[in-house]
Each structure stands twice: as structure tokens, then as C-alpha cells.
Amino acid sequence: MQKLSTIAMAAAVATTVLAGCTMEPWYHRPAAPVSQSFPEGGVYATQPGQPGGAPNGRSASGAAATDIGWRDFFTDPRLQKLVEIALKNNRDLRVSVLNVEAARAQYQITRAQLMPSIDAVGSDSRTRSPRDLQQFSENPYSIYNVGLQASWEIDFWGRIRSLKDQALAQYLSTAEARKAAEISLVSQVAEQYLTMLADDDLLKVTQNTLKTAQDSYNITKAQFDNGTGTELDLRQAQSVVETAQANLQAQLRARAQAENALVLLIGEPLPADLPPGLPLGAQDLLTDIPAGLPSDLLTRRPDIMEAEQTLLAANANIGAARAAFFPKISLTAAFGTESLSLGGLFHAGTAAWSFAPQITMPIFEGGSNIANLQLANVQKRIEIANYEKAIQSAFREVADGLAARGTYEQQIAALQRNTFANQRSLDLSELRYKNGVDNYLSVLTAQTNLYSAQQTLVQTQLARQNNLVDLYRALGGGWIEHAGETPRPADAPVDYGAASAPVAASAAPAG
Structure with a gap:
């Protein structure tokens, strides 16, 4: 037992001495x-909060995206709840x-x-020897052995240490x-929720257009039935109705999808409460989160x-590939008792030990070590x-986010003015038609232009909101829940709720 303790002590000393020896290249972060x-x-000079920029929206007051909690960025309580549910249930995140x-x-x-590996071993071997080589009275005979066996590869060249560093980096x-x-x-x-809101707005626009078009069609049909209108006016009015009806079905489908x-993102059906x-x-997202410098990313x-x-x-991995060219040193030791009978294993005089150091020097590997080193260097590149x-x-x-943020406010303002102009054009066209000053084609054209302008306005408003969300993410925001929190490490435990507790992440490994 004293011999085994000496071996273990020597192994510990050697581990301490060789702890810093590796053949990994010195790492320099690429520029x-x-x-x-x-x-x-x-467009980059018209950012919110800057001279000439749009003043609309809440201000981040100079806070970096990483310091802004997602509950502070999103003010919609319904959206906040959906994000909370998704962080508990989303299967991709699990x-x-x-x-x-x-x-x-x-x-x-x-x-x-x-570290050395130590195993408890027990064995029974049955052997028959030739008469000239017989050592014992019995032939065949059995040898029983019970004891401890230790083995250890001395990582003199840092091969295992490099593999450990590789595994740690992969973990991180x-x-x-x-x-x-x-x-x-x-x-x-957030973006999927905003898309649903935009679909709701588009549905309202289409439903209103359909109602207006249906009313116009009813009037035109009555005039045609009374002989005061033409079939051309009737069919043109019908065309607007059918187009709006088709768009309504497409938007109902888009809303459901x-x-x-x-639902897929949050991992459960939308709760009723x-x-x-x-x-x-009215989402009121933060509009002026500073970009900082590219090096901040x-x-x-x-x-x-x-x-x-x-x-x-x-x-x-290059260090491990380099170390493979050098000798591999391993130690194997065993201590226990050995006897020709099972009952005599623990009698006096049955102690047995062995110590077998081994050095393996690669001489011919068929070029595999060279190829492994070449592969490791290529993988690094x-x-x-x-x-x-x-x-x-x-x-x-x-x-891209900054370019978009610097243009959406002006674009939306122009689209709002365009929508107002098209609404007035429709009102005037209807008035002129009812007074017999103009034909019905001008009314149809005004209806179509207004419908298109309203759709474009809603789609651009959605794009503007998505741009703010994307820029928040692109700048690293969304990791903390509330502003002022200390950001947790990437591998820190997170309580995803009782249903997902078995898959919560563990703390970072020591060493």
C-alpha cells in the first residue's frame, strides 16, 4: 500500500510540474x-435624437442595447407576456x-x-502448463487476484491538456x-406579434374598402336596373368588389398563419387570459438606441x-496534433493479493504488486500524424x-438597421400625406360623379389608389417597427429582462419553469 501511495504522490507532483506545458500556438485575436x-x-445623419432626425418615440437616453431589458424595450403588456412564455416553452431554446x-x-x-484512473479489479485465470514447465502441484491450476489497479498517461507534451482546452472552448x-x-x-x-397586428390592420382596411365598394356597386346596379346606368359602370364596380373580396380571403389566411x-414560437396555444x-x-418602442462603435460588437x-x-x-486542436509526434508516456501500477485458492487471498504472504512504465514512440503512422496536423491548421484558417x-x-x-432607421419616419410621414390625398381624391370623385360632372371610372380609380395607399402605409409601419426590433437585437439587446440587472453568464442556470426544469442549464464547469 505504501508503494501505491508513493506512485500516486509522484503522479500528483508530475501533474503540477507539467501543468503549463502545451504545444498550442500563441493565440492572437484576428483584426x-x-x-x-x-x-x-x-440617411445615417437623420437618426432619431440627432439634429435633423425624427423626434417621435421613446428615448433610450444613451443606454446601450445590452443594458436595456426586453421589458423596457417593449411596452405592450401582451407582447411581454408572450416573450415570457416563449422563454419557458420554446423547443429550439430547450x-x-x-x-x-x-x-x-x-x-x-x-x-x-x-488524472490517474484507479479501478478495483478481481480476476480468476485457469491455466494448464506443459509437464516440463509445470510450477505447481496442480495442473491445470487457478490463480485468483484481488486489488487496485492505477493507470495514468503523463501529459508531458500537453496533448491531453490541448484536448481539454479544445473541449472547454467548444463548451463556451x-x-x-x-x-x-x-x-x-x-x-x-416580437416580430411575429407585430406581423399579426399588421395583419389585423390590413384586414380592417380591406373590410372597409369592401364595404365602400359594395355600397358603390349596389348604387351602380340600381342605376343599371333602372336604365340610368351603363353595364360598363356596373362591371367596373363589380371588379373592385371582387378584388377586395379576394384580398380579404388572402389576408384572413395570412392572419391565421x-x-x-x-404559437410555434411560444411553444403552446395562445392563452385565453x-x-x-x-x-x-402605439407600440412605442425605443427609437434612438446608440450604435456605439463596431468594436463594441x-x-x-x-x-x-x-x-x-x-x-x-x-x-x-493544433497543440494536440503537434503533441502526437512525440513519445507517449504512461504508467500502470497494481497492488493487491494473489493466491492459488480463493480462500487464501487474504492470508499472510499473498501481497502482490506491479509497476509498469511505458513509452510509446511514433515511428511509422502511414502519414496520419502529418495529415492530422495539416487538417488542424486548415480548420483554424x-x-x-x-x-x-x-x-x-x-x-x-x-x-442596414441604421440606414433603415434614418429613413422610415420620413417615408411614413410621406405615406400618411399620400393616404390623406387619396382619401380626398375619392371624396371629390364621388361628389363629382353624383353631380354628373364626371364618370364612374374616376371613382373606381380613386378607390383603388386609396386602398393601395392604405396597404402600403400599414406595411411600412410594420417594417419600421421590425427595424427597431432588429436593431435592438443586432446591437446585442434582449439578454436581460429589466434594465439595471447584472447580465448573467451565457452558461448560467435559468429557471424555465417547472415544466422545463429538467433541461435547465448547469453552471460553468470548474477548471
Whole structure:
């Protein structure tokens, strides 16, 4: 037993001495392949809160998106409740949480290889020896053995340590992917809810148009039946009615499908006790969240941090591939009792031990070690490109969001004026037609133009609201619930409710 303790102590000392020895390349974060600032001038100079920008909407008061809770960004109580339900029930998010658990377990498995393994063993071997080589009175004979067996690979070149670093980086990458999935879910629920509101507005526009067109058709048909109107006027009026009727069916279908998409996101049917919501035009989202600098995205966007952790994993894998060219040193030791009879295992004089160090030197591997190193280097270059692409994509998303935010207010104002002008045109056309000054074609044209203008206005209002949501997400917002909260780590436990408690994420692994 003293011999085994000495071996264990030597193993612990060696582990401490060799703890910092790896063959991983020194990691340098690649330079961000984007401009040092977001575009300026033109549409970018008309941002809300800036001189010349639109004054409408609540102000973020200079707070960064990552410091704004989603309950502070969204004021609609119905939408807030839907986001809360989605964070508890969404199945894609549950899969992301489970992926973190799986990556954590894989890291622990890899890290365990740094430590010696100790097993309790018991064996019974039955042997028959030739007469000339017979050692015991019995032939065949049995040998019984009970004891402890320890084995340990001395990680002299850092192969296992590099694999551990790789597994840890993959774990952190998966945790960031889970964080990105949660942020994305918040924005998806909001956008789908806003789409439903826009569908409701479009339905009202179409229903009103259909009612007006039906009234005009009834008047035209009465005139035709009385011989004071023409069939041409009748068929033109009928055309507007049928077009509105067809659009109504299409929008009813779109509204139902939008609700189905929202149900999928929240993971359950829409509850009957949802609080009252706000119409599309009264959502009052924060309109002037500052963009900051592109370099801020490196620490605010979980998808960029995910890509960098994957790059770190590829960098660590090079160290493991390099270490494979060097000797592998392993120790195996056993201590126990050995006897020719089962009953004599624990008698005096039956103690037995063995100690077997082993060095394995690769001589001919068919080129596999060289190929593995080449593969590891190529994979790192791939992950560098993926990391740079993640930065470029994030830069573009923010720049696109800023360009849109700087134009929607003026576009909506122009569309509102256009809608008012078309409404007046319809009113005047109807008046002229009733007084016999103009023909019915001018009324039909005015009705069609007004309907188109109203639809375009609703669709643009939806696009403007979605733009604000997308920009909030693109700047890293949506991870905290209330402003002022300390952001939890990407792998921190989250209470997703009693129904989903078994899949809640665990805390970060030690080491």
C-alpha cells in the first residue's frame, strides 16, 4: 500500500510540474475586417435624437442595447407576456440549453483524462502448463487476484491538456450559441406579434374598402336596373368588389398563419387570459438606441463570441496534433493479493504488486500524424474566416438597421400625406360623379389608389417597427429582462419553469 501511495504522490507532483506545458500556438485575436466606425452622412445623419432626425418615440437616453431589458424595450403588456412564455416553452431554446449540457459533459470527460484512473479489479485465470514447465502441484491450476489497479498517461507534451482546452472552448462556444438563440427568440416573438397586428390592420382596411365598394356597386346596379346606368359602370364596380373580396380571403389566411407561427414560437396555444395589447401604431418602442462603435460588437454579440470560441478550439486542436509526434508516456501500477485458492487471498504472504512504465514512440503512422496536423491548421484558417465573416455580418446588420432607421419616419410621414390625398381624391370623385360632372371610372380609380395607399402605409409601419426590433437585437439587446440587472453568464442556470426544469442549464464547469 505504501508503494501505491508513493506512485500516486509522484503522479500528483508530475501533474503540477507539467501543468503549463502545451504545444498550442500563441493565440492572437484576428483584426476586425470592418471600418472603425459605422457609415455617416446621408440617411445615417437623420437618426432619431440627432439634429435633423425624427423626434417621435421613446428615448433610450444613451443606454446601450445590452443594458436595456426586453421589458423596457417593449411596452405592450401582451407582447411581454408572450416573450415570457416563449422563454419557458420554446423547443429550439430547450435544445440549445441541452447542447450546453452536452458540451459541458464532454469537457468534463476530456479533463478527467489528465488524472490517474484507479479501478478495483478481481480476476480468476485457469491455466494448464506443459509437464516440463509445470510450477505447481496442480495442473491445470487457478490463480485468483484481488486489488487496485492505477493507470495514468503523463501529459508531458500537453496533448491531453490541448484536448481539454479544445473541449472547454467548444463548451463556451455552445453557451454563446445558446445566448444568441435566446436573444433571437425574443426578437422573433416580437416580430411575429407585430406581423399579426399588421395583419389585423390590413384586414380592417380591406373590410372597409369592401364595404365602400359594395355600397358603390349596389348604387351602380340600381342605376343599371333602372336604365340610368351603363353595364360598363356596373362591371367596373363589380371588379373592385371582387378584388377586395379576394384580398380579404388572402389576408384572413395570412392572419391565421401568422398566429400559427407565433404559437410555434411560444411553444403552446395562445392563452385565453393574455393581457390586452396595443395596436401597431402605439407600440412605442425605443427609437434612438446608440450604435456605439463596431468594436463594441465583439463583446456584445454572442454570435461573434461563439465564433471566437470555436476559433480558440481549433487553435487548441493544433497543440494536440503537434503533441502526437512525440513519445507517449504512461504508467500502470497494481497492488493487491494473489493466491492459488480463493480462500487464501487474504492470508499472510499473498501481497502482490506491479509497476509498469511505458513509452510509446511514433515511428511509422502511414502519414496520419502529418495529415492530422495539416487538417488542424486548415480548420483554424477556416474558423478565422468564419470569425471574420461573423464580424462583417454583424457590421452589415447594424449598418442596414441604421440606414433603415434614418429613413422610415420620413417615408411614413410621406405615406400618411399620400393616404390623406387619396382619401380626398375619392371624396371629390364621388361628389363629382353624383353631380354628373364626371364618370364612374374616376371613382373606381380613386378607390383603388386609396386602398393601395392604405396597404402600403400599414406595411411600412410594420417594417419600421421590425427595424427597431432588429436593431435592438443586432446591437446585442434582449439578454436581460429589466434594465439595471447584472447580465448573467451565457452558461448560467435559468429557471424555465417547472415544466422545463429538467433541461435547465448547469453552471460553468470548474477548471
